[in-house]
Amino acid sequence: MEKRARFESRWLPYALIAPQLVITIVFFFLPASQALYQSLLVQDAFGTSTQFVWFDNFSDLFRNSEYLSSFKVTAIFSLLVAVLGLSVSLVLAALADHVVRGAGVYKTLLIWPYAVAPAIAAVLWLFLFNPTLGVVAHWLKGLGIKWDPLLDGTDALTMVVIAAVWKQISYNFLFFLAGLQSIPKSLIEAAAIDGAGPVKRFVTIVFPLLSPTTFFLLVVNIVYAFIDTFGIIDAATSGGPGQATQILVYKVYADGFKGLDLGSSYAQSVVLMVILITLTVVQFRYVERKVQY
Amino acid sequence: MSQRISRLARLAAALAVAGAATAAQAVTEIQWWHAQTGGNNERINALAKQFNESQSDYKVNAVYKGSYPEAMAAAIAAYRAGNAPHILQVFEVGTATMMAAKGAIKPAYEVMSEAGEKFDPKAYVPAVAGYYMNSKGQMLSFPFNSSTTVFWYNKDAFEKAGLDPNRAPQTWPEVVSAMAKLKASGHACPFTTGWQTWTQLESFSAWHNVPFLTKENGFAGSDAQLVFNGPIQVRHIENMQDWLKKGYFVYGGRKNEPEAKFYSGECAMMTTSSAAYATIKQQAKFKFAESTLPYYADVPGAPQNTIIGGASLWIMAGKNKDEYKGVAKFLTFLSQPEVQAQFSQATGYLPITMAAYELTKKSGFYEKNPGTDVAVQQMIVKTTNNSRGIRAGNMPQIRDAMDEELEAVWAGKKTAKQGLDDAVKRGNEIIERFNKANKG
Numbered sequence: 001m002e003k004r005a006r007f008e009s010r011w012l013p014y015a016l017i018a019p020q021l022v023i024t025i026v027f028f029f030l031p032a033s034q035a036l037y038q039s040l041l042v043q044d045a046f047g048t049s050t051q052f053v054w055f056d057n058f059s060d061l062f063r064n065s066e067y068l069s070s071f072k073v074t075a076i077f078s079l080l081v082a083v084l085g086l087s088v089s090l091v092l093a094a095l096a097d098h099v100v101r102g103a104g105v106y107k108t109l110l111i112w113p114y115a116v117a118p119a120i121a122a123v124l125w126l127f128l129f130n131p132t133l134g135v136v137a138h139w140l141k142g143l144g145i146k147w148d149p150l151l152d153g154t155d156a157l158t159m160v161v162i163a164a165v166w167k168q169i170s171y172n173f174l175f176f177l178a179g180l181q182s183i184p185k186s187l188i189e190a191a192a193i194d195g196a197g198p199v200k201r202f203v204t205i206v207f208p209l210l211s212p213t214t215f216f217l218l219v220v221n222i223v224y225a226f227i228d229t230f231g232i233i234d235a236a237t238s239g240g241p242g243q244a245t246q247i248l249v250y251k252v253y254a255d256g257f258k259g260l261d262l263g264s265s266y267a268q269s270v271v272l273m274v275i276l277i278t279l280t281v282v283q284f285r286y287v288e289r290k291v292q293y
Numbered sequence: 294m295s296q297r298i299s300r301l302a303r304l305a306a307a308l309a310v311a312g313a314a315t316a317a318q319a320v321t322e323i324q325w326w327h328a329q330t331g332g333n334n335e336r337i338n339a340l341a342k343q344f345n346e347s348q349s350d351y352k353v354n355a356v357y358k359g360s361y362p363e364a365m366a367a368a369i370a371a372y373r374a375g376n377a378p379h380i381l382q383v384f385e386v387g388t389a390t391m392m393a394a395k396g397a398i399k400p401a402y403e404v405m406s407e408a409g410e411k412f413d414p415k416a417y418v419p420a421v422a423g424y425y426m427n428s429k430g431q432m433l434s435f436p437f438n439s440s441t442t443v444f445w446y447n448k449d450a451f452e453k454a455g456l457d458p459n460r461a462p463q464t465w466p467e468v469v470s471a472m473a474k475l476k477a478s479g480h481a482c483p484f485t486t487g488w489q490t491w492t493q494l495e496s497f498s499a500w501h502n503v504p505f506l507t508k509e510n511g512f513a514g515s516d517a518q519l520v521f522n523g524p525i526q527v528r529h530i531e532n533m534q535d536w537l538k539k540g541y542f543v544y545g546g547r548k549n550e551p552e553a554k555f556y557s558g559e560c561a562m563m564t565t566s567s568a569a570y571a572t573i574k575q576q577a578k579f580k581f582a583e584s585t586l587p588y589y590a591d592v593p594g595a596p597q598n599t600i601i602g603g604a605s606l607w608i609m610a611g612k613n614k615d616e617y618k619g620v621a622k623f624l625t626f627l628s629q630p631e632v633q634a635q636f637s638q639a640t641g642y643l644p645i646t647m648a649a650y651e652l653t654k655k656s657g658f659y660e661k662n663p664g665t666d667v668a669v670q671q672m673i674v675k676t677t678n679n680s681r682g683i684r685a686g687n688m689p690q691i692r693d694a695m696d697e698e699l700e701a702v703w704a705g706k707k708t709a710k711q712g713l714d715d716a717v718k719r720g721n722e723i724i725e726r727f728n729k730a731n732k733g
Contacts, residue, residue, distance in 0.1 A: 042726075042729055042730045043730060044390075044393060044394060044730045044731045045369050045390055045394060045730075046369055046372055046373070046394040046396070046397035047372075047373050048394055048395065048396040048397055049730070049731060049732065051729075051730075051732065060726070064722070066694075066697075066719070132554070132559060150544055150545065150546060151544055151700065151703055151704045152704065153704070238547070240547065240696070240697065240700060241697075241700040241703075241704065242697045242698075242700045242701045242704070242706070243697055254693065255690070257362065257363075257366050258362045258366075258689055258690070258693070259687055259689060259690035259693070259723075260365075260366070260369070260390060260687065260689075260690075261687060261690065261723075261726060261727075261730070263730065264726070
């Protein structure tokens with residue numbers, strides 16, 4: 001049987017994908033090529049003098065030890081956000097899937113954080129963790145734990161990771177819950193009859209069947225941690241203390257908008273774009289093979 | 294038929310009259326982008342309103358465009374799109390960037406002389422005028438709101454610790470003994486500082502008459518190198534690291550966040566901007582006083598003068614003659630001693646001309662608000678090459694690097710010498726990139 005759809009008309013298929021193509025060209029290819037071109041220029045802030053410098057902006061970047069340390073911070077941050085975000089929401093979704101009474105309330109409450117703007121989420125956590133005013137900071141002090149995100153890089157990173165994870169849990173939760181609910185009950189019941197306990201059922205049946213959802217969420221969460229956490233970093237730590245929370249996307253902003261060094265900022269955004277494209281391609285080529293649809 | 298014609302004629306006549314009326318009322322609009330919030334925002338709007346009501350040819354529109362860096366980025370984007378405002382308020386550390394953008398700005402002295410308006414740099418407090426002057430002594434921007442670094446202390450806390458509340462510590466060793474007494478009396482935070490790079494390094498260097506960068510602090514050439522890792526600065530940062538370890542100094546953030554620690558009563562002493570006055574006065578539930586920045590008495594030439602903060606007004610290029618005339622008229626309006634004295638008293642910014650200072654003094658403002666003249670007293674001396682100001686391209690980025698390195702010192706990850714050496718090295722790379730971008 002022929003699987004491929006066939007169109008009688010010559011132009012219809014093109015017309016159908018045209019809107020998507022236009023959007024991709026206008027909002028991705030044009031700005032991306034502009035960034036590529038500008039990354040080869042050195043310009044003053046007002047654009048009154050411009051020089052074409054080939055790859056000087058890039059070589060300057062990779063000679064800069066602060067930029068290289070920003071890679072390390074981004075890797076640690078993204079990994080933590082993705083892994084913690086996925087595991088916490090998977091646990092929540094698995095538990096919510098079992099709730100019978102009041103399930104609607106639980107689900108609604110768990111989805112709420114998604115409606116909070118990143119900067120507000122950051123300020124909220126900042127208040128909780130503020131060494132002088134924060135409730136959490138007060139508890140930590142009570143437990144004898146030294147807490148100072150203004151000076152301690154690890155504390156600051158912990159704080160932004162928690163805020164970023166909290167913000168993304170709802171999204172992950174929704175997808176996991178939908179994934180869980182689409183798993184046929186008969187499979188799980190059959191396993192239960194065969195004597196498999198809840199943990200065994202989860203590991204051998206539920207988790208493999210969830211893998212398409214998990215894979216999709218992994219890609220989305222990595223991109224989220226790389227790009228969308230900007231608001232949280234900006235409001236909570238501004239990249240500090242030192243450069244403990246300066247992830248790549250924050251440095252693009254800081255150097256471009258605050259530092260007015262546009263050439264370097266463009267070069268950094270090109271590097272960021274290359275990293276994200278590579279990561280996504282790798283995920284699709286290698287991780288997806290292990291996914292069972 | 295004839296009726297219709299007459300009606301048409303009447304309509305035409307009415308239109309002609311209306312047209313003539315709009316031509317007569319054609320006021321030239323002047324866009325003024327600024328970054329003042331809260332009470333200061335209201336003051337700005339009041340200034341524009343006062344000017345608009347004083348004449349009918351020009352109308353100044355004051356528009357708030359976000360924080361200083363945001364307003365500057367917005368104006369740059371607008372300039373690139375051919376839509377720049379006439380007047381832009383730029384913070385002091387953006388000065389070198391504006392000066393280098395030769396095609397994008399029109400120097401203030403030029404705007405004023407072409408319009409035949411009086412504009413005398415000598416009328417200004419020297420440390421203010423010097424900051425915005427080129428090497429020929431011409432004013433490139435119009436000084437507007439200037440503040441400087443001062444010392445604040447909580448009089449009630451001083452009294453509780455057995456210190457004389459009417460005598461502020463003058464030198465750093467005196468501050469240390471005050472910190473020890475405050476700590477002993479149970480104060481959790483004896484000292485904090487706002488704007489650490491400005492108060493502890495930039496202004497600190499000028500106050501001790503030591504260079505911050507070569508080439509007369511960058512005023513004699515843009516190829517200057519940072520040198521704030523000298524023995525006097527290293528000694529001070531080393532001391533601060535030690536105070537932090539002893540719990541004398543509590544770090545509160547890079548910008549003005551630490552000010553909240555002072556007016557909430559948590560910290561007893563603080564170095565920060567003189568423009569914190571309005572907020573402290575509003576929030577503090579204790580007696581407080583303002584004093585001069587502490588110094589090391591054994592350093593020859595100290596105390597010299599402190600460095601200004603705040604902002605100046607830049608005039609953007611590419612506008613027509615009539616618009617520039619309006620800009621010049623508005624700046625002349627702002628130069629009046631009465632206007633300046635009023636603005637300074639309401640905001641806590643410095644009176645930037647000597648005339649405004651004299652006027653404020655005569656009005657008895659300083660007697661009613663003791664300590665408010667400290668900032669002026671620190672400024673009205675003859676400046677040296679080390680104290681005129683600091684001029685380095687991409688200064689906001691250099692400050693970020695300094696902040697990051699200072700935080701590494703406070704966290705104990707680096708020694709003071711190491712931190713300052715690294716900050717100098719990173720800062721010089723930033724200056725090099727700036728010079729590369731502004732070569733053409």
